[in-house]
Each structure stands twice: as structure tokens, then as C-alpha cells.
Amino acid sequence: MKRLILITAVILTLCSCSIKLADDYYGSKSDGELSAVISINCSTADDRGKHDGAEILGDYSVKIDESATVFDALKNACRDNRIQLDFKGSGDSVYVSGIDYLYEFDCGSLSGWEYSVDGVFPSVGCNAFKLKGGEKISWLYTCDLGEDIGNKYRED
Amino acid sequence: MKAFRDLHPACATVYFLAVLIIAGFSFNPFFLVPLFFGTLLFYGSVKGCKRAFSSGLKLLLLIVVIAAVNPLFSHNGATVLFFLNDSRITLEALIYGGVLGLAAADAVLIFMCVNTVFDSERIIYLFGRYMPNIGLVISMALGFVPKLRAMYASVSSAQRGLQKSRVKRALRCFSAVITQSMEGAIITSDSMRSRGYGTGKRTFFNRFRVFPRDLIFGSLFIVLFTLSILPLILGDTAFVIYPVTRFSAKGIMSGFGLSASAVLAFFPFLYELTEGLKWKYSISKI
Structure with missing residues (x-):
């Protein structure tokens, strides 16, 4: 009985995973009714010599599904442009730790990736922010907890 | 055979501290792989091939498990093997896990060798004069x-x-x-x-004498350790894993360092072997 439950659990876990080869994954372009403009920039890290080039992705119009989140838009854009993306967690608490081999803490303990939508830095996780289409998203790398990219950290 | 054991305890301490530091801080398979086989062979020459073989297999399993698990958590690295639910499983993460596992296995092996060499007498001898209480507590x-x-x-x-x-x-x-x-x-x-423990000043008896070979081997260990740790500190033997794995050995120092660490890794086994052969030869002469 115990073994049966274990085997079922393993099979269910394996079925819920989708395994794709790199060419298959990058080969399929993202698709959807809505679109948003996304850019990825790390000029702060480039200034310190931690990354080659400031602009990882210039303004790119990415196709997204209805009720997609900022994270979905980033995922699609990275897939279309073959950019490496590393994240932790799932659901509302997805955390983007690295883009294009540039990781959090690479420029000190206050560094990492933040995002803004239409110039505003939302204080929710990127997979909790729903898009309506037509927004301008920018992912920015900060070396000083947001202060150097115009998102000063407030205590409240 | 217990030839390495007959060296002075301070000499053996220098050796084990040196290899432990290399295993802990190098994070470079060119240092870790010789250390793995050297310590395993030494363990086998003391405890028998069967036990060394079984613990070697267990440690290999440990390395494989750590190497297999690391890519599930780390998605850094340029060479994508496949995608698992939008997360990349990369060759570099696999290598990183392997090196991490190797360092852990080396540390375990070194402590297994330490246990074969140091008995309670040696531990109390080492700590006894300066930290008698700590020595007693460690030994107990x-x-x-x-x-x-x-x-x-x-x-x-x-x-x-x-x-x-x-x-x-x-x-x-x-x-x-x-x-x-x-x-x-x-x-x-x-x-x-x-029996009056701790009432008066204690005297200390030991059978350990410093022979010339202890001085020679001790200084040899220190020289080899310095040679192998120098290129690591200077960054001559950089083993970079992320985003693309590459090993760059530049300068003559890195060659010296790699060979010095290999000699250091295999030293106890070779010493054990030569002393064993000497013993065998001297018997056959009688």
C-alpha cells in the first residue's frame, strides 16, 4: 500500500513536469491576444564592470495572454530573445534572482532586479501584478536597493 | 601497515590541516580529485581494501546525488541540457554540484583518515599542554x-x-x-x-619523540602546502563555473601548485607503501 502511494506520487510529479529540449523551448514564439512593451537594463552593473553592456533587451513588444502577469511577460520576452532567466518560487511569490547571468548580490548585498510598470514601481511581486495590455515594463538592476534607479526604499 | 601513524602527532596535524584547507577552499576539481583518490588509497592501506571500496562507493553516491540535485535549484549556466517547467537545467549547475559534492566527500574522507591516525593519547598529547580541559573533553x-x-x-x-x-x-x-x-x-x-584531579600542577608523560624524519616531513608538508595554496590565493588556477565553465592555469606557479597538491594528496599512501615494502624486504633478508 505504502509503495503504491509512493509510485503514484512519483508518476504524478513526473507527469506535471514538462521537459523540453532547448531548441524546442526557444523555437516556439510566444503567442497571445494582448501585448506589452518590455525592456531590460543593467547600466548600474555595467558601470561597475559586472556585466558586458547595459542594455540586455531594448523596447520589445511581447505577446501575452489575457490576465498575464509581469512575470509572464518577462518569461515570454526572455524566451523570444534567448535570454537566460532564473527565478525562485511559484504563484504570487515568484522572485526573479537573475537575468542574463547577472544575479542578485553580484554588486553587493543591496543589489538585485526590480521592475517598473509605466514608470511606477509596484510594491507587489512580479507574478501578482496583472497586465491589461499596452503597458511599458522595465526591468532594472539596482546596486543600492532601488535608490540608483529612482525607487527609493521607504521604511513603511 | 601503520607507518604514517608512527610519525610525530604534530607532523600529522600539519599534514591534515593542510589537506583540509585545500579541500575546503580550493573548489577546483584539479585539486580535489587527486585528494579524493589519495586519501581513499591511504584509508584502504590502513583499514583494508574492502572497507575503503565500500566507503568510496558511498561517497561517490553522495557526489552523484548532490550533482543531480543542484541543477534543480540553480539555473545559472550557458549550456542548457533541457527545460523543466520553464526552468533551465544546465550542464554548469551539474558541474557545480559535482565539485561541491567532491569537496564534501574529500572532507569526510580526510576525517576518516584523521580517525585512523589520531587516538585519544595523541589528542590529549596535542591539546594537553596548552588546553588540558579542551583536550580531555574532545578525547572523551x-x-x-x-x-x-x-x-x-x-x-x-x-x-x-x-x-x-x-x-x-x-x-x-x-x-x-x-x-x-x-x-x-x-x-x-x-x-x-x-584521585585529586585538578588540585595541583599536572605532569605529562608521553612516548612521542621528535625524530629527524618528523622535522623533514613537517617542513616538506609546509613547503608543499605553500606551493599549492599560493596559486589559489593569487588566482592563477581559476576554475570558473558560471556562466561558462573554464579552467585557466597561467604562469609556472600554477603547474607547481597542481603537482604539489597531488604529491601532498598521495603522500601518506606512498609513505605507507614504501615502508611496507621495506618491512617485507627486511623480513625476507632474515
Whole structure:
């Protein structure tokens, strides 16, 4: 009985995973009714010599599904442009730790990736922010907890 | 054969500290792989091939498990093997896990070798003069685990007929063992007090003499260690894993360092081997 439950659990876990080869994954372009403009920039890290080039992705119009989140838009854009993306967690608490081999803490303990939508830095996780289409998203790398990219950290 | 064991304890301490530092801080397979085989061979020459083989297999399994698990958590790296639910499983993460596992296996192996070389007499000798209390506590603590095991085995065999349920039996044995060892600790302390432990200045007897070979080997260890750690500090033997794995050895120092660490890794085994052959040869002459 115990073994049966274990085997079922393993099979269910394996079925819920989708395994794709790199060419298959990058080969399929993202698709959807809505679109948003996304850019990825790390000029702060480039200034310190931690990354080659400031602009990882210039303004790119990415196709997204209805009720997609900022994270979905980033995922699609990275897939279309073959950019490496590393994240932790799932659901509302997805955390983007690295883009294009540039990781959090690479420029000190206050560094990492933040995002803004239409110039505003939302204080929710990127997979909790729903898009309506037509927004301008920018992912920015900060070396000083947001202060150097115009998102000063407030205590409240 | 226990030739390496006959060296002066301070000499062996220098050796084990040196290899432990290399295993802990190099994070470079060119240093770690020779160390793995060197310490394993030394362990085999002391404890027998069978035990060395089985622990080597177990440690290999450990390395494989860590190497397989690391890519699930780390998605850094340029060479994508496949995508698992939008997360990349990369070759570099696999390599990183392998090196991490190798460093852990090396540390375990080194401590296994330390245990074959250092008995309680040597530990008390090393710590006794400067930190007598710490030396005694370390020596007693190291003795406790095998003692508890033996005690548990004897209690468990006595309880086997009395208690059917395995869980209940284990609980009873556990409580009996704890009681017995606590009683033992009280008796030990009483006995030590009645013999006047800690009342006066203590003298220290030991059988360890410093022979010329101890001085030679000790300084050899220090020279080899310095040679192998220098390129690591200077960054001449950089093993970069993320985002693309590459090993760059530049300068003549890195060559010296790699060969010095290999010599250091295989030294106890080779010493054991040559002394064994000498012994065999001297017998056949008689």
C-alpha cells in the first residue's frame, strides 16, 4: 500500500513536469491576444564592470495572454530573445534572482532586479501584478536597493 | 601497515590541516580529485581494501546525488541540457554540484583518515599542554559515540525476548542507555575527584619523540602546502563555473601548485607503501 502511494506520487510529479529540449523551448514564439512593451537594463552593473553592456533587451513588444502577469511577460520576452532567466518560487511569490547571468548580490548585498510598470514601481511581486495590455515594463538592476534607479526604499 | 601513524602527532596535524584547507577552499576539481583518490588509497592501506571500496562507493553516491540535485535549484549556466517547467537545467549547475559534492566527500574522507591516525593519547598529547580541559573533553566526546553504541547493542540484545514491539523496545533501550551513561558520568567525576584531579600542577608523560624524519616531513608538508595554496590565493588556477565553465592555469606557479597538491594528496599512501615494502624486504633478508 505504502509503495503504491509512493509510485503514484512519483508518476504524478513526473507527469506535471514538462521537459523540453532547448531548441524546442526557444523555437516556439510566444503567442497571445494582448501585448506589452518590455525592456531590460543593467547600466548600474555595467558601470561597475559586472556585466558586458547595459542594455540586455531594448523596447520589445511581447505577446501575452489575457490576465498575464509581469512575470509572464518577462518569461515570454526572455524566451523570444534567448535570454537566460532564473527565478525562485511559484504563484504570487515568484522572485526573479537573475537575468542574463547577472544575479542578485553580484554588486553587493543591496543589489538585485526590480521592475517598473509605466514608470511606477509596484510594491507587489512580479507574478501578482496583472497586465491589461499596452503597458511599458522595465526591468532594472539596482546596486543600492532601488535608490540608483529612482525607487527609493521607504521604511513603511 | 601503520607507518604514517608512527610519525610525530604534530607532523600529522600539519599534514591534515593542510589537506583540509585545500579541500575546503580550493573548489577546483584539479585539486580535489587527486585528494579524493589519495586519501581513499591511504584509508584502504590502513583499514583494508574492502572497507575503503565500500566507503568510496558511498561517497561517490553522495557526489552523484548532490550533482543531480543542484541543477534543480540553480539555473545559472550557458549550456542548457533541457527545460523543466520553464526552468533551465544546465550542464554548469551539474558541474557545480559535482565539485561541491567532491569537496564534501574529500572532507569526510580526510576525517576518516584523521580517525585512523589520531587516538585519544595523541589528542590529549596535542591539546594537553596548552588546553588540558579542551583536550580531555574532545578525547572523551570522541570516545562517547562508540561507547554508547556498544552499550545500546548489549541492552538491546538483553531486551529482545522481553518486548515484542520494536518501537517500545527501542524506547526502553534508549532510556536505559541514557540512565547508564549518566550514572557513568557521575562515577567518572567522583573517581577523578577522589584521585585529586585538578588540585595541583599536572605532569605529562608521553612516548612521542621528535625524530629527524618528523622535522623533514613537517617542513616538506609546509613547503608543499605553500606551493599549492599560493596559486589559489593569487588566482592563477581559476576554475570558473558560471556562466561558462573554464579552467585557466597561467604562469609556472600554477603547474607547481597542481603537482604539489597531488604529491601532498598521495603522500601518506606512498609513505605507507614504501615502508611496507621495506618491512617485507627486511623480513625476507632474515
